[in-house]
Amino acid sequence: MILINENHSFQYEMEKVCRIFYPDEKIRTLKTYEETDETKVVHTKIENSIISVVVKVEEIKVEKSCVDEKTESEMQMARLLVKALEEVTGIYPSWGVLTGIRPSKLMKNEIDNVGREKAIEVFKERFLADEKKAVLAADVSQREEKIIKTTSDKHFSLYISIPFCPSRCKYCSFVSHSIERTNKLIEPYIENLCKEIEVSGKIAKEIGITPDTVYFGGGTPTTLNEEQLKRILESVKNNFDLTNLKEYTVEAGRPDTVTQGKLELLKKYGVGRISINAQTFNDEVLQVNGRRHSVEEFYRAYEIARKVGFESINTDLIAGLQGDTLESFKNSIDSAIRINPENITVHTLSLKRSSSMSTDGEKIKNDAITVSEMVDYAQTQLAKNGYFPYYMYRQSKILGNLENVGWCKKGKECAYNIFMMEECSTVISCGAGAVTKLKEPDGNKLKRIFNFKYPYEYNNRFDEMIDRKNEILLFFDEYKK
Ligand code: SF4
Structure with a gap:
């Protein structure tokens, strides 16, 4: 595709709009019009106070224009471009011109x-x-507001990263390592992680803040065995004052990692919320997407969680998985609702460059219209069955320019998800790939401190990384004065 942007500086925004309709297209941008054999040409221009957009795809040509209101030029042009591309493609993006994350x-x-x-x-x-x-x-914004009010500058969220999984799903873009390949990294990783937890605990005490939420993510933390998990849980317990803790979550995403022993251990250490992710209730789709467990294993894990006494369980589903159909996705939504978890999170597939599906060059067969119907069905059915949307975010390369939404039963919002997404409180993070986010007390200034991304770097350059933790103290020192 050629995108010509004449007499204006909105190239970035116009390119983003084009990508809503043509996500995989290579876009060449020009500043002046030139004759071309290209079959897709978008020409945007401001001239004599008129904004004009011409879209030509194969033999179809659509032209739009309006008077430039000056204060709103970029948005006016984006709207014209969306309307022109809608006419050409027959795709009507449900978020219109909005491409942002939140x-x-x-x-x-x-x-x-x-x-x-x-x-x-x-x-x-x-x-x-x-x-x-x-x-x-x-709805999401107003529900988030209620939860945001429950935290304060005296509190923070503690995030613990366990970036290991039994094997890597094809669509995964997280820093997650298959234990088949990285088993020998795990022991030194846990040792270092516990040291980092200890250092972080001392820092939190010195500043005088206590965690109100703890979240173990990854990866799949329950990939670790009971003894390994216990060391980390014990380290959190010994190094942080948990008396103000309102929520303790551990992701047990892959159902095949769940055992009664591990869940009993989590419960014993005060974990109240876990996530067991079905992703789809279709075995074939699981296989096609390289997710090596079965639907039956999901049901088994879910049953164990209830038996152990978990009263707050989340399950993730994904719209747009390779090989999935609208009917099969509807069945996944209905099946999830039937077992009645407190949270259901509906993601839309986002094909990041780091996923093996992207690097293998696999083409996703689900088109934007089908994925949009999937997400629409989820929204209708979840709302009908007593679930409320409580947090939402969007990602780059998300199919159909859609969204990920966390749904919950009344009073079962995951506060950590909201705090993290809305950046409304400090998050102290430990482990590979973790990002500490410091929020200015009584203000909105944010500072990020990045840990090394991969476990081997985390292990090899641990001392260097742990030095960065002092920046937390320096940040809060500024606000003491
Ligand atoms: S279980 Fe989750 S984190 Fe692990 S490989 Fe699959 S998508 Fe990635």
Whole structure:
């Protein structure tokens, strides 16, 4: 595709709009018009106070124009381009021109300015979002607000990264290592992780903050055996004051890693919330996507979790998986609802460069319209069955420019997910790939401290990395004065 941007500087925004409709397209950008044999040409221009957009794809040509209002030029042009591309492709993106990660944050600002009803209208008219998405953003934003109010600058979230899984799913873009390949890294990793937890605990005590949420993510933390898990749980218990803890979550994502012994251990250490991820209730789809467990194993793990007494269980599903169909996805949603977990998180597949599906050059067969129907079905059914949307984010390369939404039963929101996503409180993180986010007390300034990404780097350069933790003290020192 050739994208010509004449007499304006909105190249980045126009390119993002084109990618909503043509996510895999190579886009060559030009500043002036030139004759070309290219079959897809988009020409955007501002001239004599007129904004114009011409889209030509094969034999179809659509032209749009409007008077430049000056204060809104970029948004006016984006809207024209979306409308032109809709006519050419027959795809009607439900978020309109919105491509950002957090539509609910944008919605919050609008609600603060003009109130809920008008904010929904702004989403529809200014951003061309459809009614259902605008209402979803408003619902999420208002539910998030309630949870955000429960934290304060005296508290923080503790994140522990366990970047290992039994094997790597084809669509995975996390820093997750298959234990088949990296088993020997695990022991030194746990040793270092416990040291980092100890250092972080001392720092938190010195600053005078205590965790209100703890979250073990990864990877799949339950890939570790009981003894290994116990060492980490013990380290958290011994190094942090957990008296103000409101939520303790451990991801047990891969059902085949779940045993009664591990879940009893988690329960004993105060873990109240776990995530066991079905992703789909279709065995063939699991296999095609390189997820080496069965639907039956998911049911078994879920049953164990209930038997052990977990009252807050999340399960993730993904819309748009390779080999999935609308009917099969509907069955996944219905099956998840039937077992009645407290949280169901519906992701839309996002094909990041680091996933093996991307590097192997596999083409996803689900088109934007089908994936949109999947997500739409999920929204309708979950709402009908007593689930509320409570957090939402979007990723680059997400199919159909759609979204990931956490749904929960009343009062079962995962606070950590909201704090993390909305960046409204400090997160101290330990382990490979973890990012500590420091939030200025009584303000919004954020500072990030990055740990080394991969376990081998984490192990090899541990001392260097642990020195960075002192930046936490320096950051909070500034606000003591
Ligand atoms: S279980 Fe999750 S973290 Fe592990 S490989 Fe699969 S998608 Fe990645």
